[in-house]
Amino acid sequence: MNTQVTLAGVTFKNPVMTASGTFGSGMEYSEFVDLNRLGAVVTKGVANVPWPGNPTPRVAEVYGGMLNAIGLQNPGIDVFMERDIPFLKQYDTKIIVNVCGKTVEDYVDVVERLGDEPAVSMLEINVSCPNVKEGAIAFGQKADALYNITQEIKKHAKQPVIMKLSPNVTDITEMARAAEAAGADALSLINTITGMKIDVHKRKFVIANKTGGMSGPAIKPVAVRMVYQTAQAVKIPIIGMGGIATAEDAIEFLLAGASAISVGAMNFVNPYATMEIEAGIRAYMEQYKIENVTDLIGAVS
């Protein structure tokens, strides 16, 4: 049985990854999860300087999911390189670093710093966080802006570049095509869906930022649909995510056309979710006599 997948020339031992922002840099969850069993750890977004994030409350529960507006609190690339990368290097897993910024220069700054670190296998560019006012989403909701930033990042990146797409657009395939045309090596989707929750007793917004990104099992059908549409529209590989809780969910994304999958909010609900999904995919392959996990990619009819 072969669970390996290859994206943009990088081979992962299995298709199970962690969704950025839900797993820190792996340190907190290493008490629960054997990180060696993951295809990759995708880190929390890192900027060129520390970001304080948004005011609290930053999270809220909604039916079958949650809203968050953390605002990309992060220690900046210096601390990240000194602390988080050496920590992750101890494990036999691939490192994908999520990069955020307010301007194109911010992104390029981080991308260049990471270019000196061969332990980083891929870069995931966050142009889809709905919770910060400048940068991020501003680059991810217009095809020409996405094209331009992708092209600029590709000029400076030493590692293959994954563009992380927002579902908060009219046509995700238009965004996917723009990123591919600009040279993106892979795509990841979906980021969270912008939502809102109001406390009817206090008549106040539950999240200080008013809006937050929705994640969790309730968004999964939207994510599966978008992964499928995107897979039909582009040739570059896709990392699928959005509400994955079980191995069945993960396989659904593979069948829709994803080459790998990420587990996000469900890490909060079940800290062992990634390992259980990894084992569950193998059990599924055994049950259906599937030799290579890649045989599942896009195998829906």
Place this chain on the structure above:
Amino acid sequence: MKQKQTARVISQQEIAPGIYDMWIATDLVDFAKAGQFICVYPKDKSTLLPRPISICEVDVAQKALRIVYRVAGAGTKEFSSYVAGDSIDIMGTIGNGFPVEEGIGKKVLLMGGGIGVPPILELAKQMKQAQVVVGYRDSNLFLKEDLAKYGEVYVACEDGSAGVKGNVMDAIAQECLEADVIYACGPMPMLRAIKKYAEEKGIKAYISLEERMACGVGACLGCVVKTKEIDHHSHVHNARICTDGPVYDAETVEI
């Protein structure tokens, strides 16, 4: 050490309207400290996130842990329906806990307000002979009898139905209580008042904070508090309540 496990309910009863008292059989007690909390996971899949609930009492010999919580929404409503023998999904133990050693040999004041009273019980047990000031909304003085076993208890009641009419600060003033160290858990206005009081008097205060959280392990960065100094994790001024707290030296946080 943190672990997620399915434990068993030993007993549960409603000790005041909407306030539930549950004993859980779990080996997590071996790691439990006063002021720490556990995450309790609803079984209803529409309510996903764990509920952080403070540890009220620890019985290491019986391998039992006590939580006392208020029904505030769908998750806690589900927990309140559990009876002896039911399973309960928990993760813990979480957080730093109260620095008990800072109170040894000193005049100590333990303060709890509302649903912030429960963690004060285990602390009172360890402190022995402490002065305990607890504030309630009304005459439902839950845990007062338990607290009286371990210290001198002073009650404040918002509606004046028992003890001093008003809040815990009114009780301190009226009873002329003094202390070298304060330990407190309760609603934010109470903790702000204690922080100010401690600063004016030049005494130490350790306060236990609360914030909406998702993961409970320090990964999501949902439950942060503004800190005076740069925090060690993100190098900004936002420390994680779940892992760096929930107990802070009042001087170090901006609330």
